[in-house]
Amino acid sequence: MRTKQIVGWVLLVIGILMIGWAVFSSAQIFAGAKKPPQVFEPQPRGLEMSEAASLSDGISSDDIQKQLDKALAHQIGRILPAGAVPSALNLFAWSLFVGIVMFAGAQIANIGIKLIT
Numbered sequence: 035m036r037t038k039q040i041v042g043w044v045l046l047v048i049g050i051l052m053i054g055w056a057v058f059s060s061a062q063i064f065a066g067a068k069k070p071p072q073v074f075e076p077q078p079r080g081l082e083m084s085e086a087a088s089l090s091d092g093i094s095s096d097d098i099q100k101q102l103d104k105a106l107a108h109q110i111g112r113i114l115p116a117g118a119v120p121s122a123l124n125l126f127a128w129s130l131f132v133g134i135v136m137f138a139g140a141q142i143a144n145i146g147i148k149l150i151t
Contacts, residue, residue: 042149049143056132056139063128070128074120 062068 038149042146045146045149046143047146049139049141049146052139052142053136056135060128060132063125070124072120072124073127074123076117076120 059068063070
């Protein structure tokens with residue numbers, strides 16, 4: 035009986051520590067004191083608009099498609115900053131990971147509480 039309560043208290047403390055670590059780490063990341071783990075890397079930028087807009091005689095449909103793709107990429111680049119999408123995805127991945135850790139900590143603490151009582 036005594037061993038069961040000791041194991042219960044240990045599990046309760048482990049669960050609370052997991053939740054505390056997740057909250058503390060998230061607070062540091064969202065406050066800007068620490069960067070989130072880089073799961074998604076920003077890709078290097080393509081050609082500039084001046085290069086994409088240069089036309090020459092005898093253009094094939096493939097060349098026109100490539101130039102339209104470059105022009106579209108340039109316009110999207112003007113709307114969204116260079117690393118906005120990877121940064122948002124990294125924050126989402128971090129939030130998902132922290133949610134899983136907090137859920138696991140809550141479940142471990144719950145098992146500890148059941149062993150204590």
